[in-house]
Amino acid sequence: xxxxxxxxxxxxxxxxxxxxxxxxxxxxxxxxxxxxxxxxxxxxxxxxxxxxxxxxxxxxxxxxxxxxxxxxxxxxxxxxxxxxxxxxxxxxxxxxxxxxxxxxxxxxxxxxxxxxxxxxxxxxxxxxxxxxxxxxxxxxxxxxxxxxxxxxxxxxxxxxxxxxxxxxxx
Amino acid sequence: xxxxxxxxxxxxxxxxxxxxxxxxxxxxxxxxxxxxxxxxxxxxxxxxxxxxxxxxxxxxxxxxxxxxxxxxxxxxxxxxxxxxxxxxxxxxxxxxxxxxxxxxxxxxxxxxxxxxxxxxxxxxxxxxxxxxxxxxxxxxxxxxxxxxxxxxxxxxxxxxxxxxxxxxxxxxxxxxxxxxxxxxxxx
Numbered sequence: 004x005x006x007x008x009x010x011x012x013x014x015x016x017x018x019x020x021x022x023x024x025x026x027x028x029x030x031x032x033x034x035x036x037x038x039x040x041x042x043x044x045x046x047x048x049x050x051x052x053x054x055x056x057x058x059x060x061x062x063x064x065x066x067x068x069x070x071x072x073x074x075x076x077x078x079x080x081x082x083x084x085x086x087x088x089x090x091x092x093x094x095x096x097x098x099x100x101x102x103x104x105x106x107x108x109x110x111x112x113x114x115x116x117x118x119x120x121x122x123x124x125x126x127x128x129x130x131x132x133x134x135x136x137x138x139x140x141x142x143x144x145x146x147x148x149x150x151x152x153x154x155x156x157x158x159x160x161x162x163x164x165x166x167x168x169x170x171x172x173x
Numbered sequence: 174x175x176x177x178x179x180x181x182x183x184x185x186x187x188x189x190x191x192x193x194x195x196x197x198x199x200x201x202x203x204x205x206x207x208x209x210x211x212x213x214x215x216x217x218x219x220x221x222x223x224x225x226x227x228x229x230x231x232x233x234x235x236x237x238x239x240x241x242x243x244x245x246x247x248x249x250x251x252x253x254x255x256x257x258x259x260x261x262x263x264x265x266x267x268x269x270x271x272x273x274x275x276x277x278x279x280x281x282x283x284x285x286x287x288x289x290x291x292x293x294x295x296x297x298x299x300x301x302x303x304x305x306x307x308x309x310x311x312x313x314x315x316x317x318x319x320x321x322x323x324x325x326x327x328x329x330x331x332x333x334x335x336x337x338x339x340x341x342x343x344x345x346x347x348x349x350x351x352x353x354x355x356x357x358x359x360x
Contacts, residue, residue, distance in 0.1 A: 011337065014344035015325065018318075022325075044348070051347040054354050055319035058300045059293040061208055063200045064218050071196065071222050075189065075229055 004034040009041050017048035177241040185233045192232065196225055199242065202321060203249050209316045210253045211305055220256055224249040243327045250313060250331070257309075296357065303353035307346055314339055315346035 012027050020028060035042050175181070177198070183191035200221065207220045227248050235244055304312050313332060317323045318339075325343075329336040 010344055011340060014347060015340055047351045048344065048347045051350050051354060052319045054357050055300060055315065055350075056322075057296070058205075058209065058320055059297045060201060061204050061214075061217075061297075063204050063221065064214075067200065067218060067221070068196070070218075071225055072193075074222055074226050075192075078226065078229060 004030040006034075006038060006041055009034050009038070010044070013041065013044050014048050017045050018052065175237065175240045178237070181232065181235060181241045184229075185235060192229055195228075195241065195245075199245055200225075202242070203245065206246060206249050206316065206321055207253050209301065209304060209320045210250065210312065211301075212253060212256065216256065220252050221249070224252045227252065239327070239330050243323065243331050246317065246321065246323070247331045254309075299354070299357060303350050306353065307349060311342050311346035311349070314342035315350070318343050319347075 009031055012023055012031055015022050016028070016031055023031065035045065177195060180191045180195050184195060203221050203224055204217055207217045207224070208214070212220050224245065228245055231248075235241070239247075304316065307315070310332075314328060317328045317331065318325070323331070325336055325339050329339045332339065
């Protein structure tokens with residue numbers, strides 16, 4: 004047994020040599036007989052275990068039982084426990100996730116199938132063309148357009164203001 | 174044979190009196206566990222309560238694959254782990270040096286130690302500070318073994334790791350703690 008092999012079982016040996024399987028115990032005893040470093044390790048393991056075992060125990064804070072009782076009393080019992088959303092939501096969470104996924108998949112495929120085709124781009128209706136077509140009718144028009152300022156500026160400069168979506172905006 | 178078996182069976186059948194008796198038995202050990210795992214004195218009270226509330230909710234589903242103590246400690250460890258994650262997240266968002274907690278130095282510490290002597294308080298604080306330097310996996314193994322007295326098999330079940338891993342973690346944890354506890358050793 005090497006020091007590295009010994010490390011695997013030294014902690015347990017330090018706690019209780021009899022806890023080791025006989026072959027491990029024999030091999031470790033033989034190794035310790037000739038290895039001072041590992042004997043020191045065994046002592047260190049025992050010392051630390053003893054110190055940790057002497058850690059003073061805390062008591063619960065005053066009123067702990069009363070505070071816990073209030074919380075436990077608020078917990079539903081028997082058939083009412085079915086109303087405990089924590090219990091059944093945890094149980095049903097995977098099913099809910101699967102349903103959401105299925106619903107999402109269905110929506111996505113439906114959208115793909117039924118989505119209206121984008122109409123072919125109509126020729127932009129210009130202010131000049133509309134004015135010419137309605138000349139003499141005594142009608143005026145206001146062209147509305149959702150546009151960035153750059154596009155609007157360009158439209159003004161070139162005299163080609165595209166409509167925003169048909170006659171509603173007039 | 175689990176010494177708590179009859180109480181656990183009664184609690185599983187809905188007996189609050191039986192569960193209260195289990196609380197009485199384990200409130201001290203569970204408090205010690207959450208404190209040794211790094212919870213402050215004030216947080217410990219809430220965490221221990223939360224552990225018992227969760228145990229009460231699920232005691233009907235308790236199977237005798239492990240002892241009640243091991244099962245309860247597992248719940249408490251999960252509560253501490255969840256709390257630590259929440260703390261880590263809130264520190265990422267709101268961290269300031271002044272708000273950084275100093276392990277073991279909470280103002281209410283003194284009132285919570287049952288023997289109340291300064292030596293006991295100092296010893297506990299020194300041990301907790303030393304434990305606080307360990308990675309969580311080493312700390313959990315050595316606390317369950319040396320502070321709580323669980324055997325290697327129970328620890329392996331609770332942490333869901335092979336027993337050889339438990340042996341290795343306990344060995345490494347103690348080796349790291351030895352120089353940190355040197356001054357206690359000399360007393």
